[in-house]
Amino acid sequence: AQSVTQLDSQVPVFEEAPVELRCNYSSSVSVYLFWYVQYPNQGLQLLLKYLSGSTLVESINGFEAEFNKSQTSFHLRKPSVHISDTAEYFCAVSSGGYQKVTFGTGTKLQVIP
Amino acid sequence: EAGVAQSPRYKIIEKRQSVAFWCNPISGHATLYWYQQILGQGPKLLIQFQNNGVVDDSQLPKDRFSAERLKGVDSTLKIQPAKLEDSAVYLCASSPGTGKMFFGYTFGSGTRLTVV
Numbered sequence: 001a002q003s004v005t006q007l008d009s010q011v012p013v014f015e016e017a018p019v020e021l022r023c024n025y026s027s028s029v030s031v032y033l034f035w036y037v038q039y040p041n042q043g044l045q046l047l048l049k050y051l052s053g054s055t056l057v058e059s060i061n062g063f064e065a066e067f068n069k070s071q072t073s074f075h076l077r078k079p080s081v082h083i084s085d086t087a088e089y090f091c092a093v094s095s096g097g098y099q100k101v102t103f104g105t106g107t108k109l110q111v112i113p
Numbered sequence: 114e115a116g117v118a119q120s121p122r123y124k125i126i127e128k129r130q131s132v133a134f135w136c137n138p139i140s141g142h143a144t145l146y147w148y149q150q151i152l153g154q155g156p157k158l159l160i161q162f163q164n165n166g167v168v169d170d171s172q173l174p175k176d177r178f179s180a181e182r183l184k185g186v187d188s189t190l191k192i193q194p195a196k197l198e199d200s201a202v203y204l205c206a207s208s209p210g211t212g213k214m215f216f217g218y219t220f221g222s223g224t225r226l227t228v229v
Contacts (some may be wrong), residue, residue: 004155034217043204043222044156090155100169101218103155 002027002095004104012110013081021076021107023065023091033074034092034101035065044090050074061085086111115139117221119205125227131193134224137186138207144168146218147180147190148204156204162188195228202226 003026013019025031035047048059055067065076074091091104118137126132138145144163148156159178161169165185173180177196182188192199202225206218 006155032217036220044206044218044220046217046219049217100158100161102158105153105155 002031002093002102004091004093004102006091006104006107008107009105010108010110012112014112015083016080018079019077019081019085019109021089021091021109023074023076023104025072025074025091025093027072027093027095029095032094033065033067034094035059035063035074035076036090036092036103038088038090038106040087047076047089081109081111083111083113085109117205117207117219119203119221119224121224122222123225123227125229126195128197128228129194131191132195132226133192134190134203134205134226136188136190136205136221138188138205139209139219142207142209142219143185144208145182145188146206146208147188148206150202150204150223152201159190192226195226197228200226200228 005024007022033050036044037047038044047063048057048065050057050067058064063076063078065074067074086109088106088108090106092101094101117139120135124132146161147159149159150156159173160180162182165182178192180190202223204223205221208218
């Protein structure tokens with residue numbers, strides 16, 4: 001069985017400060033990993049994904065995440081956040097080739113002006 | 114390309130009433146999913162279709178929930194009768210992949226259900 005743990009339910013951070021949202025996963029087989037973002041009153045949008053290859057993946061709006069197999073982690077980072085980054089972020093894992101994605105409980109990122 | 118379409122956007126019903134949600138996936142996407150997202154929680158998979166067949170419905174409360182995708186395109190999810198704890202956002206997602214090729218979902222905007 002696969003599972004995802006997001007330990008931080010809320011992360012407040014000042015504008016232009018760096019941020020890290022933590023994600024740990026559990027799976028007995030090779031995995032695909034995802035970060036989704038949900039802005040208020042909107043659906044989930046894919047932010048970035050790790051399928052294979054380079055362990056560092058980047059999004060178009062400055063976020064990056066690093067797949068660490070030994071620590072079973074896929075933490076999301078941004079060196080300088082903007083007010084518009086205020087949203088809820090979900091880490092997700094898919095394994096076993098069945099295309100079933102299991103989501104974490106989410107981390108609310110609140111950017112403070 | 115057009116995204117995943119869902120309707121209605123919002124629905125308020127009384128407990129014990131029935132309700133139906135509709136989803137039209139991205140054209141050509143073979144796999145369709147229904148997720149339930151309760152406030153403060155991550156999305157939980159209810160049912161997964163591959164074309165018009167059910168792949169996984171292990172977490173679907175079958176005594177009250179049903180879903181169909183008769184022609185392998187659009188899908189409906191029904192709740193009958195609704196309970197207070199069914200209040201949630203119901204998300205539909207689709208994926209083009211079959212077999213082991215998988216690149217993530219595209220989600221619709223969801224239907225927010227409030228049961229009073």
